[in-house]
Amino acid sequence: MISARRIVAVLKKELLQLRRDRMTFAMVIMIPLIQLLLFGYAINTNLRHVPVALVDESRTELSRTLAQIVQATQVVTITEELTTPQEAERAITESRVRAALIIPQDVSQRLARSPSLGLSLPNATVQTSSRPVAHWIVDGSDTMVASAIKSLRTMPLTELLKQPPNRQVPTFEVTLYFNPEQRSAVNIVPGLVGVILTMTMILFTSAAIVRERERGNMEMLINTPIKSIELMIGKIVPYIFLGLIQVAIILGLGHFLFDVPINGGLGVLLVVTLLFIIASLSLGLVISTLAQNQLQSMQMTIFVLLPSILMSGFMFPFDGMPKPVQVIAQILPATHFMDMIRGVVLRDASLYELRWAILWMIGFAVFGLLAATLRFKKRLG
Amino acid sequence: MNDVVVSTQGLTRRFGENTAVNNLDLEIRTGQIYGFLGPNGCGKTTTMRMLTGLLTPSRGAISVLGRSMPEAAEPLKNEIGYMTQIFSYYRDLTVLENLRFAAEIYGIPAKSAASRIDELLHTYDLTTNVHQLSGSMSGGQRQKLALAATVMHRPKLLFLDEPTSAVDPETRRTFWEQLFDLVDQGATMIVSTHFMDEAERCHRLAILQHGVKKADGSPRQLMDDLQADVVEVEGPDLRKVKHALDGKPKVLSTAQVGSRLRVLVDKSETQPAEMLQKQLSGFSDLSLTPQRPNLEDVFVSATREQEP
Numbered sequence: 082m083i084s085a086r087r088i089v090a091v092l093k094k095e096l097l098q099l100r101r102d103r104m105t106f107a108m109v110i111m112i113p114l115i116q117l118l119l120f121g122y123a124i125n126t127n128l129r130h131v132p133v134a135l136v137d138e139s140r141t142e143l144s145r146t147l148a149q150i151v152q153a154t155q156v157v158t159i160t161e162e163l164t165t166p167q168e169a170e171r172a173i174t175e176s177r178v179r180a181a182l183i184i185p186q187d188v189s190q191r192l193a194r195s196p197s198l199g200l201s202l203p204n205a206t207v208q209t210s211s212r213p214v215a216h217w218i219v220d221g222s223d224t225m226v227a228s229a230i231k232s233l234r235t236m237p238l239t240e241l242l243k244q245p246p247n248r249q250v251p252t253f254e255v256t257l258y259f260n261p262e263q264r265s266a267v268n269i270v271p272g273l274v275g276v277i278l279t280m281t282m283i284l285f286t287s288a289a290i291v292r293e294r295e296r297g298n299m300e301m302l303i304n305t306p307i308k309s310i311e312l313m314i315g316k317i318v319p320y321i322f323l324g325l326i327q328v329a330i331i332l333g334l335g336h337f338l339f340d341v342p343i344n345g346g347l348g349v350l351l352v353v354t355l356l357f358i359i360a361s362l363s364l365g366l367v368i369s370t371l372a373q374n375q376l377q378s379m380q381m382t383i384f385v386l387l388p389s390i391l392m393s394g395f396m397f398p399f400d401g402m403p404k405p406v407q408v409i410a411q412i413l414p415a416t417h418f419m420d421m422i423r424g425v426v427l428r429d430a431s432l433y434e435l436r437w438a439i440l441w442m443i444g445f446a447v448f449g450l451l452a453a454t455l456r457f458k459k460r461l462g
Numbered sequence: 463m464n465d466v467v468v469s470t471q472g473l474t475r476r477f478g479e480n481t482a483v484n485n486l487d488l489e490i491r492t493g494q495i496y497g498f499l500g501p502n503g504c505g506k507t508t509t510m511r512m513l514t515g516l517l518t519p520s521r522g523a524i525s526v527l528g529r530s531m532p533e534a535a536e537p538l539k540n541e542i543g544y545m546t547q548i549f550s551y552y553r554d555l556t557v558l559e560n561l562r563f564a565a566e567i568y569g570i571p572a573k574s575a576a577s578r579i580d581e582l583l584h585t586y587d588l589t590t591n592v593h594q595l596s597g598s599m600s601g602g603q604r605q606k607l608a609l610a611a612t613v614m615h616r617p618k619l620l621f622l623d624e625p626t627s628a629v630d631p632e633t634r635r636t637f638w639e640q641l642f643d644l645v646d647q648g649a650t651m652i653v654s655t656h657f658m659d660e661a662e663r664c665h666r667l668a669i670l671q672h673g674v675k676k677a678d679g680s681p682r683q684l685m686d687d688l689q690a691d692v693v694e695v696e697g698p699d700l701r702k703v704k705h706a707l708d709g710k711p712k713v714l715s716t717a718q719v720g721s722r723l724r725v726l727v728d729k730s731e732t733q734p735a736e737m738l739q740k741q742l743s744g745f746s747d748l749s750l751t752p753q754r755p756n757l758e759d760v761f762v763s764a765t766r767e768q769e770p
Contacts, residue, residue: 084569086566086569087566087567087569089566090562090563090566090567093563093566094552094555094559094563097554097555097559098552098554098555101554101595102554296552296553297546297548297549297550298550298551298552299550300544300546300550301544301546301550301551303516304514304516304539304542304543304544304546305539305564305567305568306536306539306540306567306568306569307567459516459535459536460515460516460517460518460532460535461511461516461517
């Protein structure tokens with residue numbers, strides 16, 4: 082018979098210990114608070130103001146206007162002006178700038194014949210007439226920087242000659258749902274809930290059993306009538322509340338500071354978050370029964386944490402990953418949670434729409450709790 | 463009052479190549495304080511852990527309170543108390559919080575728990591420390607708290623693993639008085655120790671060495687049955703006297719105690735003092751007096767036989 086009284090005894094003891102451990106308690110609040118502020122402002126997938134160099138070999142009014150138009154896009158900021166392409170290459174190698182715009186001497190002739198201005202339709206076979214106006218050299222090692230500069234390739238030059246543009250007819254009409262302004266925070270903030278919960282929840286419980294062992298309390302505990310499952314439940318319940326506090330901080334601040342909408346129902350949000358918290362806590366407990374000391378439990382936590390950040394779809398789109406990686410990533414609770422929390426917060430998904438992820442999360446939590454209970458022996462050998 | 467509470471037959475526990483407990487037969491009766499006396503690593507803790515069901519024996523049978531161990535380990539948790547060698551309650555909880563935790567874990571109903579805790583606080587003189595964190599208390603106070611928590615559920619059988627190894631003699635004395643009070647209330651105790659004065663307080667003793675029981679009986683009986691005579695030598699140059707006697711036939715051991723040399727002579731020697739006198743003919747001003755054996759003599763005699 083499982084005794085509720087013994088579960089409550091462990092739970093109360095954990096709360097008392099937590100209350101006296103001011104540092105841990107402070108971290109529960111500070112981790113989501115500070116990380117949300119940092120990441121909310123820091124992570125931005127729309128690259129702006131990339132520092133670049135300008136090599137103006139033409140030195141005409143036209144070339145100066147061209148440089149101004151480029152700068153007006155806000156994609157780049159010209160931070161230095163150099164005289165030769167070689168100097169520009171050196172500046173890139175030395176990492177002073179990420180790219181350089183080289184405006185050739187014959188820029189006005191090139192411009193006059195440029196198809197983008199629509200003076201006359203050029204013949205595609207005439208090489209000279211279809212040459213680009215100027216040249217970018219780019220540090221291509223960072224793909225984000227490279228694609229930002231590449232986006233300038235077809236920049237309209239109509240302002241340059243006060244000419245009306247050739248009418249550009251898009252091939253596709255694109256309608257952006259859920260985040261029409263394309264603000265990174267809208268995607269980052271719900272994802273942060275997953276990352277921070279993974280970190281704190283697994284970390285707290287992964288040390289739980291190990292700490293009792295290291296402090297010598299385990300020998301007393303295993304001589305009492307307490308059952309493994311009672312100990313496990315008593316140990317995770319206080320952290321469920323801490324997890325919910327963290328979620329409230331992240332989503333609340335995300336809503337007020339970063340204007341992240343909470344479109345879904347709070348009930349659905351609570352269910353989804355609770356499930357993820359319990360799944361993470363039970364994973365932490367399994368780690369705790371595997372590790373021999375707190376250092377080992379810390380290492381195992383990081384082993385789970387890194388893929389939860391990098392493979393869950395928090396930073397990089399899940400769909401872009403190779404199939405085998407997707408399979409591995411789906412073992413992690415964080416991967417399912419990213420999908421669920423973004424679903425609820427941004428897309429107003431219902432529990433029914435999230436049923437598979439929910440079932441998986443329940444399965445994971447039950448399996449973890451059972452595994453930890455079975456692994457924890459009230460015997461020494 | 464003579465029911466057997468704990469009995470073992472051929473109890474053996476091996477850790478790899480090492481045999482920690484070897485073929486141990488025990489019979490512990492109700493209302494006794496039974497001591498395991500032996501040096502560190504002699505198998506005291508391993509034996510206790512097998513008796514409480516924490517360790518499974520490699521061989522042999524155990525019966526505790528009429529039930530077979532380790533099978534009955536869980537149901538017996540409510541009737542057994544185990545006080546570990548190192549303080550194992552929570553140092554970041556207060557005395558009261560620790561006692562409440564113990565009461566709840568042992569399923570004592572809230573109402574009776576409050577009066578039981580109150581009673582224990584008074585019995586173990588902890589009333590002034592109720593709200594003190596146990597981590598900030600002295601070793602002796604922590605000892606009292608550990609005992610109070612261990613007997614919270616009024617166990618019939620109490621295991622105490624080196625209970626007073628970290629406390630001063632005064633505290634040890636009080637502690638033992640409290641143990642006798644518990645015995646008076648009907649508890650049986652198994653105590654491990656490496657202190658002779660502590661062992662001497664037990665009703666009955668087993669002397670363990672390398673996992674083997676070398677002697678078993680009441681301290682008085684063990685001293686009376688000692689297969690050796692004790693002679694104390696007084697005089698100058700005791701270190702030289704000792705070296706002259708060490709290794710001589712029938713001299714079992716020599717140990718200096720202050721200004722005297724305590725010599726154990728095999729019982730087969732009918733005139734021990736005279737025999738020693740002859741051995742020490744080269745020394746002058748020595749006086750030799752026969753003495754009553756003490757527990758240390760029993761311990762030395764019992765454990766030396768093992769040596770090759």
